[in-house]
Amino acid sequence: MWDNLSLKEVVEYANDPYPSIREWAKEKGKKVVGSTIADVPEEIVHAFGFLPVTLIGTQKPLKKAPAKLPDNACSLARSNLELVMSYEGDLFDGFVLPQVCDTTQHLSDIWRINFPDKYVESFLAPRQGDRPSAWYWVREEIKRLIASLSEWTGKTLKDEDLQESIKVFNENKALLKEIYEIKQKNPAAITNKEYFALIKLSMQVDKAELNKSIKKIKDSLDTKTKAEGYTDVIMVGITCDPPEIFDLFDEIKINIAGDTLVTGGRYLQGMVPEKGGPNEDLMSVFGPSPHVELFTQNGGPVDALTARHFRRGFFSPIHDDVLRNFEEVKALYKATNAKAVVYIHIEFCESEEYDLPDLKNMIRKEGIPMHVVDTEYQTTSLSHLRTRLQAFFESLKGGPL
């Protein structure tokens, strides 16, 4: 289904992956488990024989979700609920939903009550990340998820199955990283829209199959023709929707050379260490904690998944240190020699809204041009956005586009 896709097809599938998922699941006799963002260890879901699908909203109109979540709820949360209530509910056998912010605080309850025939489990990510107890808790939550899926399926998870899933998922991220490097060096090789569609589709379909397509796509990219007239920027935020926003960048040769999106660079940071060993990065966070010791000495896949949780970058709902966000953005900006930062703000994302004024100040104080794009799922018109972005890019490029 997804093992021989062209870039054009990748964009099409990413735009609406569900018909292909339905067909694939039927053909393979597989069950499908959905998750919302972020940080659900999808390798575990996969190792139980399910297809893990990250739900990233729908562009179809809202009909039922507003009765369950008011209009000041994050539009992604409403969009995901609508996706399942009105459009793709039959496709999913269950859901694993993370609790990361006030909007998601009771989301798994709402889903459990609204979908009584489906499996619904929560993943209670810690909202603190720099103390040994956070390590303990992530490990416990991973174990609880495994126990819950075992109870649902009647299966016992074997370490080798989990390791195999980790391998496939790591390969996917490694391939995507390689293409990102190509994109950084040669923006003409792949458009922003195509690249972020590759990541989105990776989060939604069978990676073993998609990896084959990604390999072929990678090999087919033109890395020789010198790209001219491109301006590099860094994209910051959680998600970027609708995908037509990327068109606005592509049309005027603005290349996203680095990003912190959960559906972008931060996803790629989620590679799982495949074996234990010295973990200086973890030690620097936690110090000589017995939990870190355990992993470094004889860590199995559960410890490896725990370690991965702390290796990902800043995510506004679970991380508190905006300075860290700023440092990450600044590092990306410098490493890629970018010319500006574009922040994608999802309307009604409270976590972002508390962080943003200070982040803006820090970035501007550093002399980095920054533009904030306000987005909302179910947006139908981009004309307003287009005008504002064009004005910003004009000032960046030093004249009319």
Place this chain on the structure above:
Amino acid sequence: MSEKLTSRQLSKKITEEYMEEAFHAHEKGKLIGYSTAISPVELFVAHDIIPIYPENHSVANLTAKKGVELCSVVEGMGYTSHLCAYARSDFGYRKTGLTVTKGIPEPDLFLACNAQCFTLTKWFQVLSREGGAPVFVFDTPEYVMDKKAREEIVKYCVLQLKELISFLEEVTKKKFDYDRLKEVMKYSAQSSILYRKFLDMAQYKPSPISIFDALIGMAIAVYRRGTQECVDYYQTLCDEIQAKVDQGIGVLPKDKEKYRLYWENLPVWFKFSDHAKLLGSYGGVILTSLYVHAWSFEFDLDKDPLLTLAENYVSRFSNSTIEDRADMAMDLFKKYDMNGMIMFMNRSCKAVSFAVPTLKDILTKRTGIPALVFESDMGDQRFYAESQVRTRIEAYFETLDRLQASKSVA
């Protein structure tokens, strides 16, 4: 011997002394710790850290209708109007100095417990970035229904309380005194029992208290729990309300008390007394809410103090599943014999409000009682549509009247 103070006088005295001490904390070698209202503040009290609750200060300003003025300033600073009005008015106070009280002292440290919401954590982080005082996040994962998961959640919380103690020791350079904590817990347990007794007096017919009395009466439980004076206050309050019960004095006279109502969510602070009057004119009295019960803890003094603290704070209504929250509300419906419910969708409080539509569906189904649902904001008057709310309240009481009439015919 001096004359015994009334609960109102006692509350005033306790509050004045508390704020006086807070403003001179450093002179007395004490630190100021900002805390979320639902937070294991017993550890602060036991460690001579004076807890200050920016939420309470915001309530004072919002009740005095300063919300629009303060929030508008903050929007000019780049914060959106979607954020919690407590947070926005606090940022506004810090920017302008505008307050109807004497203000609150600056913090030396922060304790953010997310059992009530995550907003407070983000709010404290903003203040921390500005002033540099450290934040400790006491992370309380949702108290899911699975028994084994609950045991693990409590373990995680106990681990964090130990980390909190280390954090406090590091900040104050002083060793934590566990014996002192046991003493503080004793006071907290006693005052919690009395506070619940006070709230439960709404069971009487006519009810001697409304939720508005409860909202005023809860203040001392929020900021002085863990002290002898808190116990004394609630003893006095209970005695006074019991005297009203003995004399048959209700918020409304017995023959006028037609509708005993449940309120979901925080109050609309700036409409506090207007709502009481309006509802009273229809024979309605709001008796209770899960919100006011959030401070009626059940500490088990036979357990390790950290364990009983963890068990209590993680299981507040705001951190419980919607199913458990419905059960908690149903207990109140039965205990207080309520026959109406007002479900407030509070734009400021996403953590509590996003569960309300689902909760309403469950409660109306289980009680057979219709609900009045209205959307507004607890502190920002710009989100309050006076005529719309009034019309809905009128229509709701007409519905209840019709239902009651049809029941009496049947």
